[in-house]
Amino acid sequence: MSERAGSRRGSCTACAKATFVVLSLCASVLIVLCWFSCYGTSAERASVEISRSVSAEPNVVTTKKPSPSKSAVAKTVCELICQGKFSDANELIQKSGQIEQPQLQRLAEIVKEYQSIQERRESSRKAAFKEQLAELEKLKSPAGSDVNDPNVKAGSVASKRPGDANDPNTKAISAASKEPNGEILVDVNNASPVPPVLVVIARASEFADQDQKSQLLADPFVKQTLQDTADKASKLESKGKWLDAYATAFYWLRAIDPNNKGYSEYSDELLEKAGIAVFFQDSPCETRQERYEGVKKDMFVRSVDALSLHYVNSIDYAEMARKSVKRAKLLADVLATAFGQDSQSPKAENAFIPPTHEKLAVWSAAMAALSDQIGQSPEGFGKNEFLGVFDKLLALNTATIELPEPAMIVQLAEAALTPLDPYTVIVWPKQVDDFEKMMTNEFTGIGIEISKSKGLLTVSSLLPDTPAYKSGLDAGDIIEQVDGIPTKDMSLICAVKKITGPKSTKVTLTIKRPDEDKTKLMTITRAKIVVPTVRGWKRDESGKWRYMIDGTDQIGYVRVTSFSGETASDLETVLKQLEAGGLKGLVLDFRLNSGGLLDSAVQVTDKFIREGLIVRTQPKVGLIPTFEMAHKSDTHPDYPLVILIDSGSASASEIVAGALADPKHNRAVLVGERTHGKGSVQGVTHYPGGSAQLKYTMAYYHLPSGQRVKSREEAEKQGKKDWGVAPHVEVELRSDEMKTMIDLQRDNDVLVQAERNQTRPTRNRHTSEETLKADPQLAVAVLVLKTKLIEAGLGSSVK
Numbered sequence: 001m002s003e004r005a006g007s008r009r010g011s012c013t014a015c016a017k018a019t020f021v022v023l024s025l026c027a028s029v030l031i032v033l034c035w036f037s038c039y040g041t042s043a044e045r046a047s048v049e050i051s052r053s054v055s056a057e058p059n060v061v062t063t064k065k066p067s068p069s070k071s072a073v074a075k076t077v078c079e080l081i082c083q084g085k086f087s088d089a090n091e092l093i094q095k096s097g098q099i100e101q102p103q104l105q106r107l108a109e110i111v112k113e114y115q116s117i118q119e120r121r122e123s124s125r126k127a128a129f130k131e132q133l134a135e136l137e138k139l140k141s142p143a144g145s146d147v148n149d150p151n152v153k154a155g156s157v158a159s160k161r162p163g164d165a166n167d168p169n170t171k172a173i174s175a176a177s178k179e180p181n182g183e184i185l186v187d188v189n190n191a192s193p194v195p196p197v198l199v200v201i202a203r204a205s206e207f208a209d210q211d212q213k214s215q216l217l218a219d220p221f222v223k224q225t226l227q228d229t230a231d232k233a234s235k236l237e238s239k240g241k242w243l244d245a246y247a248t249a250f251y252w253l254r255a256i257d258p259n260n261k262g263y264s265e266y267s268d269e270l271l272e273k274a275g276i277a278v279f280f281q282d283s284p285c286e287t288r289q290e291r292y293e294g295v296k297k298d299m300f301v302r303s304v305d306a307l308s309l310h311y312v313n314s315i316d317y318a319e320m321a322r323k324s325v326k327r328a329k330l331l332a333d334v335l336a337t338a339f340g341q342d343s344q345s346p347k348a349e350n351a352f353i354p355p356t357h358e359k360l361a362v363w364s365a366a367m368a369a370l371s372d373q374i375g376q377s378p379e380g381f382g383k384n385e386f387l388g389v390f391d392k393l394l395a396l397n398t399a400t401i402e403l404p405e406p407a408m409i410v411q412l413a414e415a416a417l418t419p420l421d422p423y424t425v426i427v428w429p430k431q432v433d434d435f436e437k438m439m440t441n442e443f444t445g446i447g448i449e450i451s452k453s454k455g456l457l458t459v460s461s462l463l464p465d466t467p468a469y470k471s472g473l474d475a476g477d478i479i480e481q482v483d484g485i486p487t488k489d490m491s492l493i494c495a496v497k498k499i500t501g502p503k504s505t506k507v508t509l510t511i512k513r514p515d516e517d518k519t520k521l522m523t524i525t526r527a528k529i530v531v532p533t534v535r536g537w538k539r540d541e542s543g544k545w546r547y548m549i550d551g552t553d554q555i556g557y558v559r560v561t562s563f564s565g566e567t568a569s570d571l572e573t574v575l576k577q578l579e580a581g582g583l584k585g586l587v588l589d590f591r592l593n594s595g596g597l598l599d600s601a602v603q604v605t606d607k608f609i610r611e612g613l614i615v616r617t618q619p620k621v622g623l624i625p626t627f628e629m630a631h632k633s634d635t636h637p638d639y640p641l642v643i644l645i646d647s648g649s650a651s652a653s654e655i656v657a658g659a660l661a662d663p664k665h666n667r668a669v670l671v672g673e674r675t676h677g678k679g680s681v682q683g684v685t686h687y688p689g690g691s692a693q694l695k696y697t698m699a700y701y702h703l704p705s706g707q708r709v710k711s712r713e714e715a716e717k718q719g720k721k722d723w724g725v726a727p728h729v730e731v732e733l734r735s736d737e738m739k740t741m742i743d744l745q746r747d748n749d750v751l752v753q754a755e756r757n758q759t760r761p762t763r764n765r766h767t768s769e770e771t772l773k774a775d776p777q778l779a780v781a782v783l784v785l786k787t788k789l790i791e792a793g794l795g796s797s798v799k
Contacts, residue, residue: 074103078791081107082669082784084729086114106790110783117776121737125207128736132204139197140221197225198252205256206734217257229253233270240338242274272327276334276411280354284485285494286430288407294429295406297394299688300413301387303426306687308383311420312620312680312697317386319419321374327415328393329367332360332401355401363400370396390416420697421713423682427693434497435693439597439684443531445500446507446524448473450492457487457495461750463529464543471524473511475752480519481510501526533596534570535559538748538765547578549768554582555785557778559589560604563596563652568603575607575636585640585785587778591672595651598681602628605659608667610635614659617681617699618708626699640788641668642781645727650676654709655701658725664704669788670727671781677712677723729784731777744774 073096080089090111098104201222205213216222233249236242250267257263280288307315335354355363370392377385390412397408410428417424427435437443447466448459457479462469479487482498490498499507505526512519536545537557549557556578560567578586595601598617605614614628643657654675660668683698702708715723733741747764748771772779 071103073098074101074107075791077104077107078787081110081787082728084727086111090115103790107787110787110790114780114783117779121776124736125734129204129207129212132200132207135200136197136204136221139200194248194252195229198229198249198256201225202252202255203735226253226256233266237270237273238337240277240334242270242277242334246270246274269330273330273334276327276331277338279407279411280335280338283494284490285497289404291430292404292406292410292428294690294692295409296690297405297409299428299690299692300390300409300416300426303413303688303692303694304383304387306685306694307420307424307696310620310683310685310696310698311424312699313420314620315383316419317383318374318377318381320416321381321386321389322371323415323418324390324393324412325367325371325374327411329364329371331403331411332364332367335401336360355403359400359402363396366396366400386416421680421711423678423680424696425694426688427684427695429691432691432693435695443500443529444503444526445496445529446471446473446526447529448499450479450495452492455488457490457492460746462752463531464751466529467524467527469751471522473509473522473524474513475750476514478512478514479509480512483508484510503528530566531564532570533561533564533567534574535561535749536574537768537771539751543751545574547574548581548583549587549771550782553786553789554584555587555782556583556585557587557589559591560593560653562593563600563604563656565597565600567596567600568607571604572607579637583639585642585789587642587644587781587785588668589644589778590649590653590657591644591646591777592648593650593653594648594676595653595678598652598655601652601655605656606630607634607636608641608660609665612664613704615655615704616702618702619699638667640785640792642785642788643668643670644672644777644781645670645675645725646673646733646777647676649725651678651680654678654725655703658703658709661725661728662704669729669784670725671729671731671784672727672777673730673732674721674726675724677710677715679709679711679714679724729780731780733777737776741775741777744771 073092077089077092080086080092089107093099093104093108093111096104099108201216204216208216229249230253233245236245236249246267250263250270253260254263254267279291282288336357338354354360370389374381374389393412394405394408397403397405413426417426446468447463448468449461449463451458451460453460459468459473459475459477459479461475462473479495479499481487482490482495485498487495499509501507503526506523507526508521508523510519511522536547536559537549538546540546547556547558549555558571558574558578560571575583575586598615602614609630610632611630614630616625616627618625641660643660645653645657649657649672654677657668657670657675659665661670679700680697681699681701682695684693684695686693688694700708709725710723712723715721744766748766766774772782
């Protein structure tokens with residue numbers, strides 16, 4: 001077997017990406033939270049321990065009232081703050097009787113700043129909840145009685161759908177596309193409008209505290225609305241409009257009541273059916289035949305052989321067989337509904353011609369019989385038995401519904417792999433190029449980032465020193481056509497494929513600028529583009545990144561968007577620049593960083609620790625683990641380090657954050673939210689043959705203290721919430737706070753043409769004060785970092 005990457009270049013990529021896709025057209029671990037002996041309240045424990053002494057009487061311990069040392073109190077306060085225990089820290093400061101001591105004064109100021117942030121956030125939450133309740137009351141009134149009519153305006157409420165450009169946790173890309181792991185990607189630009197009342201209830205639910213949420217869900221009007229929404233989804237499903245049923249109904253029901261298992265299971269089935277329907281439709285960028293071109297049965301059989309030898313866990317082949325048969329059943333349902341005689345789907349000239357109802361009936365009956373057969377199989381259902389079921393499914397297809405065999409292979413294989421994990425997938429021949437681009441962050445394109453704002457394909461930002469930047473293309477330009485093909489109904493993924501292409505070839509864009517009436521043509525020659533993964537907190541007027549976010553305390557900020565082959569070297573350059581400028585403390589931002597290369601994660605971690613274990617990758621039982629160790633050479637100074645994490649921080653991000661925060665190293669404080677919870681390393685092999693590849697989970701990773709990073713899927717099956725890496729200081733953002741943060745970050749990130757004409761406004765840049773106010777997680781991270789500086793005697797206020 002030929003394996004690319006092995007343990008050193010294993011993939012740590014997760015499926016979630018950031019707000020608007022950086023379509024480079026140039027395209028973890030149970031963290032030991034550094035608790036310091038938890039007994040009593042933290043403040044009480046600190047006071048007792050500081051003043052404890054041994055009496056003259058043997059074996060008797062007494063507590064005295066003498067004042068503890070100033071440094072001991074300050075140190076304990078620092079420890080409490082770095083554990084997120086701001087209230088305990090404030091209590092200890094007040095009880096110490098040393099408030100005039102300079103270090104404690106500064107620490108008291110930090111606690112006060114934190115309290116102000118929290119009070120402002122709580123006030124904002126209450127006001128937002130009150131506003132949504134007022135909107136809900138309007139919709140209850142006779143004037144707003146038609147609450148499920150999407151044309152009824154819900155006051156000032158913005159309807160944010162899954163995939164909205166302002167939502168960093170979803171993908172705004174085409175449902176007609178799939179990622180190599182088979183995930184369905186929802187195109188909300190063409191989805192039906194969402195009933196405003198559903199948006200109001202969802203937002204009210206998010207802004208509510210636990211008691212308020214219980215009251216909200218018990219409200220008769222709300223209960224009836226949710227029931228009406230579910231009924232509406234059923235009607236849409238009966239017409240083959242699965243994506244509409246999901247995007248306008250069950251996405252919202254699931255958001256309103258995430259603990260409702262029925263909502264969750266129904267949502268998953270809607271997306272599965274939608275994916276089947278999309279697979280048999282042409283898109284602007286590829287026909288259905290092109291989608292499964294080059295697919296052969298042997299590719300899947302060889303993939304199963306490879307998994308039997310190298311997959312990290314034992315494989316339940318009976319469950320793989322059941323999932324394949326279930327998919328085959330759904331195929332019949334989808335084909336009959338979406339493409340049958342009673343279908344509401346438009347009949348394009350070259351539309352897919354489905355099997356007859358008679359053939360579909362025979363197929364469905366055969367699937368029921370096969371399902372019963374699997375259920376009655378004795379123990380010991382293994383690989384050969386599974387492959388036998390796979391052969392039967394292909395033979396039944398030939399005898400009944402007669403779908404193209406490559407298409408059937410793709411559908412059955414995709415379903416069969418779902419019991420393993422979300423990251424084990426076959427990359428079919430037509431997907432390989434896109435997969436390689438995603439893994440390497442290298443593209444042959446023109447060098448822009450695009451989004452589909454308000455349904456218009458828009459240049460979000462330029463990349464420096466690229467063909468697009470040199471051509472005069474600018475941020476804010478609307479791309480109306482690509483090589484003469486209109487982009488109005490073109491997905492982002494499709495637009496990427498159209499704009500990228502071989503090096504030295506040309507692409508012609510039809511551009512319209514918001515301040516100009518006429519369009520113009522721009523012909524740009526493509527070149528190799530490497531997407532930078534290391535960014536600062538904003539660009540200056542020349543387009544260069546600024547990394548020092550607090551000049552007084554000399555605090556640096558570096559955002560790492562993914563872990564590519566260039567990340568470690570690019571970070572090294574930035575660190576040397578900051579250190580030469582007097583860096584005293586650093587914030588590393590891994591939020592929305594979905595991972596990348598294991599090798600890159602190890603190299604980044606190695607910059608901050610001198611010796612010891614970074615990560616252990618443990619393959620399946622019986623195979624030898626791999627140990628990645630730190631090296632003393634080229635280790636950077638031991639300045640305070642804070643790492644920002646959130647639910648979008650996955651895989652490689654979890655390795656770096658988890659290792660640096662591990663008690664073995666105690667190098668970093670983690671601020672933010674619990675990470676994504678991936679916990680595994682993928683390898684890529686060409687063993688399937690025919691240019692196809694298999695990406696499979698080859699190992700779990702364990703942090704220096706030995707704990708394994710638990711996957712979210714595994715934790716949820718156990719009814720637990722201990723997946724990923726937990727922060728020391730928890731700061732969870734609401735969606736409105738996330739939107740504000742992302743919008744401001746985008747303003748600071750965007751690169752525009754240096755020489756705009758006078759009629760075009762310059763881009764709005766924000767100060768560090770504005771940036772911190774808009775980003776509570778970053779603001780708290782800076783407070784924690786200042787605390788660490790005080791602890792080290794380096795803070796600007798320390799005399």
